[in-house]
Amino acid sequence: MFSGQSRVVYNLTTHPSYSASDFTNDxxxxxxxxxxxxxxxxxxxxxTFVTSLPSIGEHAVIVGWGVTSSTSTTVSDQLLxxxxxxxxxxxxxxxxxxxxxxxxx
Numbered sequence: 076m077f078s079g080q081s082r083v084v085y086n087l088t089t090h091p092s093y094s095a096s097d098f099t100n101d102x103x104x105x106x107x108x109x110x111x112x113x114x115x116x117x118x119x120x121x122x123t124f125v126t127s128l129p130s131i132g133e134h135a136v137i138v139g140w141g142v143t144s145s146t147s148t149t150v151s152d153q154l155l156x157x158x159x160x161x162x163x164x165x166x167x168x169x170x171x172x173x174x175x176x177x178x179x180x
Contacts, residue, residue, distance in 0.1 A: 080117065083108040098141075129161045 085108045090100035111117050120138075129135045138156045142148060 080111050082111060131161055131163050133161050134158050135161055 084105050086104075086106035088104045088106070090102050093100045093102075113119070135158070136156065137159055138154065140151050140154060142150055143155065
């Protein structure tokens with residue numbers, strides 16, 4: 076059985092344009108007091124820098140704790156990851172996403 080690891084967060088930096096009403100820019104940087112021990116189930120995550128949004132039809136990796144169904148308002152309490160295909164915002168997205176969102180299906 077996995078016992079888990081705990082670390083103290085000594086600094087939290089939220090996005091300066093975060094909006095709690097619609098979750099725009101819902102990202103933050105947590106600076107920890109010490110590093111986690113790397114194990115078979117705890118590893119590093121690489122974040123890439125992109126200069127453009129993915130094209131329609133292209134696959135993208137998503138990670139987050141958000142709502143996972145259009146019929147639910149419950150937010151996941153576990154970090155989830157998935158691969159999605161980018162769709163045209165005019166094809167199936169409602170409401171139409173902003174420039175900070177992707178339409179997926």
